[in-house]
Amino acid sequence: MSTTRIERDSMGELQVPAEALYGAQTQRGVNNFPISGQRMPAQFVRALILAKAAAARANVALGQISAAQGKAIEQACEQLLAGDFMQHFPVDIFQTGSGTSSNMNANEVIATLASKALGEKVNANDHVNCGQSSNDIIPSTLHISAALALHEHLLPALEHLVGTLTQKAEQVHQHVKTGRTHLMDAMPVRMSQVLNGWAAQVRGGIGHLRELQPSLLALAQGGTAVGTGINAHPEFSRLFSEQLSSATGVTFTPGANLFALIGSQDTAVAVSGQLKAVAVSLMKIANDLRWMNSGPLAGLGEIELEALQPGSSIMPGKVNPVIPEATAMVAAQVIGNDATITVAGQSGNFELNVMLPVIASNLLESIGLLANASRLLADKAIASFRVNETKIKQALGRNPILVTALNPIIGYQKAAEIAKQAYREGRPIIDVALENTDLSRERLEALLDPVKLTAGGL
Numbered sequence: 001m002s003t004t005r006i007e008r009d010s011m012g013e014l015q016v017p018a019e020a021l022y023g024a025q026t027q028r029g030v031n032n033f034p035i036s037g038q039r040m041p042a043q044f045v046r047a048l049i050l051a052k053a054a055a056a057r058a059n060v061a062l063g064q065i066s067a068a069q070g071k072a073i074e075q076a077c078e079q080l081l082a083g084d085f086m087q088h089f090p091v092d093i094f095q096t097g098s099g100t101s102s103n104m105n106a107n108e109v110i111a112t113l114a115s116k117a118l119g120e121k122v123n124a125n126d127h128v129n130c131g132q133s134s135n136d137i138i139p140s141t142l143h144i145s146a147a148l149a150l151h152e153h154l155l156p157a158l159e160h161l162v163g164t165l166t167q168k169a170e171q172v173h174q175h176v177k178t179g180r181t182h183l184m185d186a187m188p189v190r191m192s193q194v195l196n197g198w199a200a201q202v203r204g205g206i207g208h209l210r211e212l213q214p215s216l217l218a219l220a221q222g223g224t225a226v227g228t229g230i231n232a233h234p235e236f237s238r239l240f241s242e243q244l245s246s247a248t249g250v251t252f253t254p255g256a257n258l259f260a261l262i263g264s265q266d267t268a269v270a271v272s273g274q275l276k277a278v279a280v281s282l283m284k285i286a287n288d289l290r291w292m293n294s295g296p297l298a299g300l301g302e303i304e305l306e307a308l309q310p311g312s313s314i315m316p317g318k319v320n321p322v323i324p325e326a327t328a329m330v331a332a333q334v335i336g337n338d339a340t341i342t343v344a345g346q347s348g349n350f351e352l353n354v355m356l357p358v359i360a361s362n363l364l365e366s367i368g369l370l371a372n373a374s375r376l377l378a379d380k381a382i383a384s385f386r387v388n389e390t391k392i393k394q395a396l397g398r399n400p401i402l403v404t405a406l407n408p409i410i411g412y413q414k415a416a417e418i419a420k421q422a423y424r425e426g427r428p429i430i431d432v433a434l435e436n437t438d439l440s441r442e443r444l445e446a447l448l449d450p451v452k453l454t455a456g457g458l
Helices: 024-032 042-061 067-082 100-118 124-128 134-171 191-217 236-248 258-263 266-293 322-345 356-382 389-397 400-410 412-425 429-436 441-447
Strands: 004-009 012-017 176-181 184-190
Touching: 004 024, 012 024, 024 100, 042 067, 042 100, 042 124, 042 134, 042 236, 042 356, 067 100, 067 124, 100 124, 100 134, 134 191, 134 236, 134 258, 134 266, 134 356, 176 191, 176 389, 184 191, 184 400, 191 266, 266 322, 266 356, 322 356, 400 412, 400 429, 400 441, 412 429, 429 441
Parallel strands: none
Antiparallel strands: 004 012, 176 184
């Protein structure tokens, strides 16, 4: 028995796997692009299927396809979303820059299922793709998939991280540690101030991402090939957005200028830039945790991260800060993805950007990685670390930089001499200050109290 069948498109006949739901154009994409073995992300394909269902409902309402055809298309989309739909989408990420192969992949698969359900031919181009072009449906799907991934995954994960940080800050508020600038001893800080600083970084990233959401929710749909709207009903763009909004619970809108949304990917570049900023924030937090956890004997040893796995195949008992390390690698990947998206974003040649698939793939990867890393960082590093009070008190009590509090009283020069002597002799700053000033021990204890110094002021 033959394992293939013959399919036809405008370029002629082609052999397609007998069981495949897709047709000739998808197979051409598979044959032409054996590059990475990486398929378009599942979030992207899901969004594309949602978009095809919304388009079918809009086209029925506008009289562009029959009610029976529209229902069959919608049912096919529901069937795909309810199962393992990725098996039907084999096209490589590195394909034609407009994503035409992925668009036709969806059209052909949906058309096959719809035809079986209806008992008559539902055409991939004329019915499933009605009122659409790859040039507007793929940029729209890029926006849709990224908007949904932000709404459903990354923003909730970042909010969870902020909540965990603020809760932990309350728990460790009583602990005061040596602050550090240039990795060198500086004035004391509360542990809560450190964590609330991290929380403010993440909260800022959330705010900037939310500011970009309206642009991401504006869709190119209805612009068809170049932005003029040729072959699309004048009301298609509006109805498409309404149908999609109803299905997803996220309010999508027609873009104000469809030429810009088809010819450029400025919004994706901006979103990626903010994802990079979030990645930088997470890397800072991860690296601070690694430094604070370092040791436990020869490093700072200020905190003890949760022990999650053996840290060495040769050194027994070694435990490493694996979650912060994984988070730092995620941040590095997101930064690299942003570089790719930046290059791809400038590939808007005249009326079409021709690097859409790689933009979509990298953007969604960045969103997914950051979402997963944020939750792990919150739950397996922030929430569970233990403060080593003995270690931070030892370091704090011998920190000569506390002499900074004496500047208004004895002057910078005298304070510097006392600090250097304390460093040189390895003695507590209060003892050296007592010898070199006319201040009493009681006054010095009050002036050099690390807890009071965390409040600032004179």
